[in-house]
Amino acid sequence: MAKRVSNMNELAAALKPTMLGMVDEMTESVYQTLNYFLQEYYSSYDPKYYRRQRxxxxxxxxxxxxxxxxxxxxxxxxxxxxxxSYYDATGYQVATWANQGLHGGLDVGDNTPHVWDDTIENTVNNGEVLRLAVAYLKSKGFSVKL
Structure with missing residues (x-):
């Protein structure tokens, strides 16, 4: 269905639902990828001396x-x-260690993901969120060229 647009405010209002949907899809992709790497982080090490709070x-x-x-x-x-709930560490410190591939500040092997950096690499840097944005816009009838 065609919409008549007479000025920039009307154009912005017409595009708003599409843009909200596109940004939501892009955000969901980053969120799911972050949760994947958080799970991989937990799976990469099985502590013997303490019980995880998760x-x-x-x-x-x-x-x-x-x-x-x-x-x-x-x-x-x-x-x-x-x-x-961490002893002798802040949440910020725990997240920093996890992004360095460390558990509790310790290097416990080379299979530990760098949680945040790996998330960004697998969503933003590799072009995944851009591909999602283009696909979403095309699904809404926009002609998109890169």
Whole structure:
């Protein structure tokens, strides 16, 4: 169905639902990938001397897309403030170690993912979120050329 657009405000309003949907799909991809690497991180090491609280495993957060000014914004992050059950380490320190491939600051082998860097590499840097955006726009009838 064609829409008549007379000015930039009407164009922005017409595009808003499509952009919200596109950003939501892109954000969901990053969120799912982050959760995958969090699980891989936990699977890469089986501690013998302590019982895991699993706070870090459940720390991924996806914020739904919102309109802010003339932009659609969303975010995916690790909620380090929610990780408060660690001894002698902050949530931020635990997340930093995990991004360095360390467990509790220790190098326990080379199969430990670098949680955040691997997430970004497998979504943003490899072009996956761009491919998702293009596919989403095409599914909505937009002609997209790269």
């Amino acid at each position: 706070d870090f495993l459940r720390s991924a957060v996806k914020v739904e897309p919102k309109v802010k000014g003339n932009k659609i914004m969303a975010s995916v992050y690790i909620d380090t403030d929610s990780m408060d």
